Amino acid sequence: MIKKYNLELEGQRDFYDSYLKLIDNSLTVDEILSDNTDGVLNGNLLEFKININDLNAVLFQAIKYLSAFRIKGKPVPSNIILISLNDGKAFYYHSADYLKYIEQVYIGSASRDNSGFVGGHPLAELCYIDNPSDEAKLISLLREKHYTKIHIDENNIVGWATSYYKQHPGARKSDFIGDLTGKVKIIGEIRKPDKFKEYIYPYEGATNTKFQYLMDKLNDAIQKKNLGAFYTPTLYAEKSLELVREAIKRVPIGNDYIILDRCAGTGNLELGLTDEEKSHAILSTVEYYEYKVLLEILGDKVRYIIPPTEKEDTFNMGLVRGADALSEEYINNPVIKQYIDNPKCTVILFENPPYAETTSLEHQRTKQAKASSGWKNSFVVKEMKKEVKGSVSNDLGNAFIWSGFKYYLRQPTDSYIVYSPVKYWKAQHLINKQFINGFGYNRRYFHTNIDACIMVALWANIDSDIEEIFIRGYDISSENTLIDYGVLPIKRVHEFYSTRYYDKRIFANSMIDGILTGLNGLEAEASVKKRIKPLYSSDMLGYLVADSVGFDNPDAKSSLLIAGRYNGNGFYLHKDNYLEKLPMFAASRYITYNRQWTERARIMKSADGYRQYHKDVASGKLEQYFLKVLLFTVLEMQNHMQSFHGSDGRFYRNELCLDTTNGDTVASADIKKLNLNEKEQTLISLWNIIFDLAATTKNYNSNLTYGIYQIATELDTFDHDDETDKNIYDYPELHGHLQTLKKLVRDYYNSEIVPTLFEYELLK
Structure with missing residues (x-):
């Protein structure tokens, strides 16, 4: 008898419970559920429905799944098995018969917009419940381990x-x-x-031409940045040619000129140059397969490619011998040097240098910081370290920029057009040169997934101490046209939080037998390497981290914790002046609530306004503003202060929250001094609703003092529905109010907090 199901997931589970042990007893259901499908079992893709009313539509859904497999580099199962649960039927198709559809690209959910597809008849219709012979055939199919071969193309x-x-x-x-x-x-x-x-x-x-776009992208995440330039989108490359032509206009009458690109990749920057302009270009790339594309596409159009011809020893473990722009050999290359040494030749550098910061979280996550940092031992970087101090030399792009001015630009009419995040000029002060013109582009289109501002700037080889520059921003539309975002100002940063605002006072009564915490606000694991001492003092309110001038990895660089963070980079908050320190925490949340590409990498944290700030702190002018920041802080989810018992035997109470169940906290006492406006009344009312609901949850502990983060992580509990891939919350009303609070906090932050942060140049 055929069992009738109301839920597809229930039928799917029963099917696997019945048959999986007959197919492969070593497999579990979780192992065969992948990529949002109903299951991949050996060489079979299975798709379940309670009732299949439209075979074509369900078959098309399965084809879309297989298309995604092809693009992701996963084997395409040979068999497609469609299961109609309440009919007890299985429909068998061979995926090779639909290869032309599998090798197309589909956008959107595979389960939508499937009507209208016309497929062939199934190779078999198996009544696996009522017919033992059909059941045996189905089991035999599910044991098969065959796959359909697909073609390699630019999509996969x-x-x-x-x-x-x-x-x-x-x-x-x-x-x-x-x-x-x-x-x-x-x-x-x-x-x-x-x-x-x-x-x-x-x-x-x-030839390699078909894969030109992919040559950059095929290098692994870190190696790509270590070897070749980011792929430069065609629209941006063409727009930046305006800067090249401005530079050409600066060439003195009677002079020859060269356009030098030491990291040309596959030549996308130079493709839009006129034939005359190309005839002045000298290009190189250190990656062998990029070099081959470069020779193929531009070899007969440019003045030189380094090396000009491929020889038996050109291939050097995947790299091009003699094309390493950071080597002494390259700097002394006679082909280039003849122009550098010629006073009647103007030099124009035009480059999108590779970007790799070896101390970045990206390197740490991939555990490749050391392995991918061979360039740090290059001639250029060693020479750079003699003149440039600090972490500036940790950035591969900076090595190109520094060496460009050091070894190639000699005369005031020489120019450098360079793509790079603005930090090298804004915060690191790597160069002090005259800015002529520039554009801001969305970094998302440079083979990354980050919305951030990358600047292409035209610099003259003339010293300048300019403090502010202006660039015009351009995004790319879905119609592949430029969108003008208007003028974007960029101001230099000179002072840092750690030197002007961090509180480095020693507590009067302190011990070093406390605990340290992790980013999640709980006590750090014993196995974690700890960089600071576990300080404890009754006057200690918490530990604040507002690290780095930029907003890369903002949740790692910004912390507010009940005790010291295991890896440091912050300072302990004292109860007597904590309010004036909280704006650093608030400023560190800027990019979280302002995610436009124009903001990240252009706006940075700064202490340049410290003199006026300290003056107004002393006068009391900022008292009400500090209370606004306090209100934001106690309702901000990144405030990870939690109440718990530490391994040192002490109870750590969260004093930066509004839970007064066990008496006033430091924050609740101070917040009473705030002259509430309508927004603030709404926020506090919503907090009260949230806390009242939280206090009714199963996990609530009246001995603890709860902040928003601890409520969200410990009391807003849920179960995950595998069928819908969604969370089902135990307390939907509580969860809904927490979501509303996030939006209200964001709006409050941008309207009430941010303007003053810019006024005092805590953001700049």
């Missing part, structure tokens, strides 16, 4: 490359995309599949 090469490198961490890019052109002949995986021979057809393209 990155996915398959990622899969290849995951399986073979020591492989180079040449092992995957090698070809038979040029002096060095390497047969890569895509041309003669070995590891993937069951999954892909050999790629038979005659």
Whole structure:
């Protein structure tokens, strides 16, 4: 008898409970559920419905899943099995019959907009409940481990490359995309599949041109930045040619000129130059396959490519011998040097340097900081360290910029057009040169997923102490046109929070037998490497971190905790002056509530207004403002102060919250002095509603003092629905009010907090 189901998930589970042990007893249901599908079992994609009323639509949904597999670099199962649960029927299709549809790209959810597709008849219709013979056939199909081969193209090469490198961490890019052109002949995986021979057809393209766009992107996340320039979007590259032509106008009459790009990648920056302009270009790239594309596309149009021709020893472990722009050999390259040494030749540098900051969280996450930082031992960086102090030399892009002015620009009419985040000029003061013109672009289109401002600036080789520059911002529309965002000001930063605002006083009564916390506000694990001493004092309110001038990884660089953070970079809050310190925490949240691409990497934290700030603190002028910041702080989710019993035997009470169940907190006592406006009354009323609801939850402990973060993490509990991939909250009213609070806090922050942060240049 066929069981009738009301829930697809229930039927799916029953099916697997019945058959999985007959197919492969070592597998679990969780192991076969992947990529939002109903299951991939051996060489089978399964799709369940309570009742299948439209076979074509369900088949098309399955095809979309297989299209996603192809793009992600995952094997495409040979069999498609559609299960109609309440009919007890399974419909069998062969995915190879639908390869032309699988090799298309689909946007949006696979379960939507599936009507109108016309598929073929199923190869078999199996009544697996009522017919033992059909059931045996279904079991036999589910045991098959066959896959449909797909073709490699520009839509899926990155996915398959990622899969290849995951399986073979020591492989180079040449092992995957090698070809038979040029002096060095390497047969890569895509041309003669070995590891993937069951999954892909050999790629038979005659040249590298088809993959021009992908040459940058195929380098792994860190290695890509370490070797080649970011791919430069065509619209942005073409717009920046306006700056090149401004630089050309500066060339003295009678002079020759060169356009030098030491990190040209596949030449996307130079493609839009006129033939005359290209004839002045000298290009190089250190990555071998980019070099081959560069030769192919621009070799007959530019003045030189370094090296001009490929020789037997050009290929050097995936790199181009003689093309490392950070080497002494490159600086002394006679092809380039003949122009550098010629006073009748004007030099124009035009570059999008690789960007890699070896101390960044991205490097730390991938555990490749040391492995991918070989450039730090280069000739240029060693020379740079003799003149530039601090962490400035940790940025690969800075090495290009510094060496550009150091070794190539000699005359006032020389120019540098360079793509880079503005930090090198704004905060690091790497150069002090005359700014002529520039544009701001959205970094999202440079092979990243980050909305941030990247500047392309035209600098003259003339010293200047200018404090503010103006660039025009441009985004890219869905119609692939430029969107003018108007003029974006950029002001220099000179002073830092850590030197002007961090409280470095020693507590009168303190001990070093306390605890340290992690970013989540709880006591740090014993195994974590600790950089500061576990200080404890009765006068200690908490620990504030407002690290870095920029907003990369804002949640890691900004913390408010009940005790010292295990890795430091902050300071202990004293109860006697904590209010004047909280604006640093508020400023550190700016990018969270202002995510426009024009803000990240352009707006930074600063202590440049410290003199006026300290003066107005002393006069009491900022008293009400500090209370506004306090209100924001106690309702801000990134305030991770929590109440708990520490391993040192002490009870740590959250004093920066409004829970007065166990008496006033420091914050609740001070907030009474705030002259409430309508927004603030609304916020406090909402807090009271949230707390009353929180106090009714199962996990509530009246002995603790709760802030918003602890309520959200410990009391706003939920279960995860695997079928819908959504959280089902135990207290929907509480959860709803917490979500409302987030929006109100954001609006309050931007209207009541941010303007004063800019006024005192805590944001700049």
